[in-house]
Amino acid sequence: MNIAYVAEGIGLKKAGGEYKGPCPCCGGNDRFHIKTGRSGNMMVYCRYLCSYASIMRNLEDRGLIEKEEFERKGPTASQRALIAQDRLVMALYEADRKVKPDPSLADFRRYRLAQERYNAMSPVG
Numbered sequence: 001m002n003i004a005y006v007a008e009g010i011g012l013k014k015a016g017g018e019y020k021g022p023c024p025c026c027g028g029n030d031r032f033h034i035k036t037g038r039s040g041n042m043m044v045y046c047r048y049l050c051s052y053a054s055i056m057r058n059l060e061d062r063g064l065i066e067k068e069e070f071e072r073k074g075p076t077a078s079q080r081a082l083i084a085q086d087r088l089v090m091a092l093y094e095a096d097r098k099v100k101p102d103p104s105l106a107d108f109r110r111y112r113l114a115q116e117r118y119n120a121m122s123p124v125g
């Protein structure tokens with residue numbers, strides 16, 4: 001996945017190690033970020049909490065990324081790593097909630113992002 005190509009296609013500007021600008025789903029000016037994750041995957045983040053699935057579908061519709069043949073082949077190694085990572089983020093957040101009932105907005109957003117992506121990526125059933 002060519003992140004610079006995706007960034008150019010939706011008008012993001014390079015800022016340090018990431019690209020930021022308008023969200024392809026909900027617009028704005030600087031609410032959206034993409035960057036390369038540790039396993040070479042693309043991390044997407046919208047401050048207005050657009051879901052991972054809707055962002056990826058939008059990028060597919062624009063022809064900027066290839067549609068993943070998820071159902072047919074099952075998760076790839078990097079997708080499996082993301083699923084495991086999201087599951088851990090959710091478990092930690094839920095454990096934290098028990099001792100700290102009022103989580104920070106940043107923690108909550110991280111949890112929601114993990115949850116959205118997990119729901120979008122993990123195989124049904």
Ligand SMILES: [Zn+2]
Nearest residue numbers: 023026046050
């Ligand atoms: Zn958005």
